Amino acid sequence: MVLGVLATAVVLLVNAALSARSSAPARELAEQSYIDQVLSAVEDSTAQGRAVDTLRNQALHVSITTTFQRLGELVASAQRVLEAVQRIQPPSSMQTPHDLLEATLALRADGLRAFRDALASESSGRSNDSSVGALGDVGQDFQAADRAYRLLTKAAAPAGATLPSSEWVSDQTIYSQAGLEAFLTSLRSATSLTPIHDVAVVLVMTDPAPVSLNGVTETLPAASVLNIQAVIANDGNQVERNLLVAAVITPSADGPSAQVRNFVDLSPGQKRTVSLGGLHMKPGQLTVLTVSVQSTAGQAGNANNTRTLTIEMQ
Numbered sequence: 001m002v003l004g005v006l007a008t009a010v011v012l013l014v015n016a017a018l019s020a021r022s023s024a025p026a027r028e029l030a031e032q033s034y035i036d037q038v039l040s041a042v043e044d045s046t047a048q049g050r051a052v053d054t055l056r057n058q059a060l061h062v063s064i065t066t067t068f069q070r071l072g073e074l075v076a077s078a079q080r081v082l083e084a085v086q087r088i089q090p091p092s093s094m095q096t097p098h099d100l101l102e103a104t105l106a107l108r109a110d111g112l113r114a115f116r117d118a119l120a121s122e123s124s125g126r127s128n129d130s131s132v133g134a135l136g137d138v139g140q141d142f143q144a145a146d147r148a149y150r151l152l153t154k155a156a157a158p159a160g161a162t163l164p165s166s167e168w169v170s171d172q173t174i175y176s177q178a179g180l181e182a183f184l185t186s187l188r189s190a191t192s193l194t195p196i197h198d199v200a201v202v203l204v205m206t207d208p209a210p211v212s213l214n215g216v217t218e219t220l221p222a223a224s225v226l227n228i229q230a231v232i233a234n235d236g237n238q239v240e241r242n243l244l245v246a247a248v249i250t251p252s253a254d255g256p257s258a259q260v261r262n263f264v265d266l267s268p269g270q271k272r273t274v275s276l277g278g279l280h281m282k283p284g285q286l287t288v289l290t291v292s293v294q295s296t297a298g299q300a301g302n303a304n305n306t307r308t309l310t311i312e313m314q
Contacts, residue, residue, distance in 0.1 A: 028160070030091040035161050038101060041085050042166055045105060048078055049142075049168035052112070056174075060186050060269030064119065071116045078109040093159050100152035104145045108168065111141030132180045139175020142168040173231070178202045181304075185235040186269040197296040198236040199243060200304035202271060204291045205229040206311065217286065220313045227277035230291045234266035235304075241265045244294040245274045249287050253280035264293075281313045 051074055059067045082105040090098035118134040149166050156163060173179050182202050189196045207227040210218035220226070228247045234240050245262050252258035260276045281287050292306040 027091065027093060031094055031159050031161060034088070034090050034094050034098075035156075035163070037088050038085060038098075039163070041081050041105070042101075042163060044081050045078070045108060046164070046166040048074055048081070048108070048112075049166070052115075052168065056183070059183075064187060068116065068119050071112065071119060075109070075112045075116050078105070078112050081105055082109050094156065094161070097152050097156040097159075097161070100148050100155060104148045104152065104166075107141045107145035107148065111138045111145070114138045114141065131184055132177060135180045135184075136175060136177060139169065139172075139180075142175070143172065173203055176203070182233040182235055182271065186233070189235060189237045189268070195238050195298070196236040197238055197240065197298040198234070198301075198304075199240055199266065199293050199296055199299070200233050200235055201230055201291055201293055201307045202233045203231040204289070204307050204309060205231075206289070206309075207277075210311070217310045217312055220281075220311055222283055222313055224280070225277065226279040226281050226313070227275070228260070228279070228289070228291060230274045230276060230293075230307075231271055232264055232266065232274055232293050233271040234268055236296075236299075237268045238296075239265075239267055240296050243296070245276065246292055247276040247279065248290045248292075249279050249281060250290075251282055251285065251287065253282050281311075283313050285312065287311050287313070 055067060055070055055074070082102070085098075085101055085105055088098070114134060115138045118131050118138065146167050146169055153163050153165075169175065174183075179202060182200060185198065185200075189198065205228070206218070206220060207229065208221050208223045210220055212219045226249070230245060230247065232243070232245055243264050243266065245264055246259055247261075248257055248259045250257040258279055260278055262274050262276055264272055264274050266272060276291070287310070289309045289311050290306060291308075295302045295305055
């Protein structure tokens with residue numbers, strides 16, 4: 001009886017070991033088959049993201065109707081990719097990555113539809129200020145999709161699965177309020193036959209960058225020199241040349257105030273980053289930083305020509 005029990009135990013152990021060994025290749029095969037199926041969907045989605053960037057950049061040089069039509073084609077394409085992935089049955093080990101992939105593609109498809117709807121009013125001439133908020137939500141959808149995809153790649157890593165990167169928003173300033181206001185203003189100007197002169201300071205960045213914000217005051221780490229990066233946009237439909245861009249701090253370590261200047265040329269709808277460097281701040285003292293671009297001849301208003309920050313270096 002003892003020998004019989006021992007023999008049975010040995011047989012069970014051997015069967016369990018063989019079963020475990022045989023299931024591993026099957027699982028790996030199922031995971032690889034799944035990756036092969038979704039890889040083309042990931043590549044298609046990444047290509048769609050590049051197409052959105054191209055469309056946004058070309059929107060100022062083609063009719064808004066054409067932009068709207070192309071965006072509609074991207075909406076349909078993104079929906080087809082999503083539906084193709086939804087039909088795939090993942091192995092149990094890839095269920096979490098699959099759910100994250102569906103979330104990524106759904107957010108991108110929804111964002112594209114919202115983008116199309118936001119431009120619908122522009123295409124029909126019924127522009128309004130709510131377009132900025134709607135496009136801001138689009139940017140949030142695209143950024144959330146990028147985060148979901150990064151989580152997907154981490155969730156798939158333990159299974160040995162490697163997926164290519166896929167990102168739709170590499171520059172978050174594109175979907176900032178200032179960036180979107182500049183985009184829509186340029187878009188409306190591009191459709192007008194009347195010459196429009198309109199330049200603006202879209203964004204101001206300091207180097208060193210702020211480490212904290214106290215109310216409206218940005219706190220910067222101590223540094224010997226303050227450098228400025230200013231994004232200047234041509235929101236009109238005319239070429240603007242030799243525009244003066246200036247940064248002024250008050251007070252300065254070199255006197256009551258100090259100024260640095262540079263010049264920029266801009267095509268209609270173009271944005272460029274202008275470097276302004278060599279300012280010296282007084283540590284521990286509130287300082288007003290003003291960055292401005294000169295008004296152009298014939299510019300209707302100059303409210304966006306200047307941006308002011310309150311900063312302190314500690």
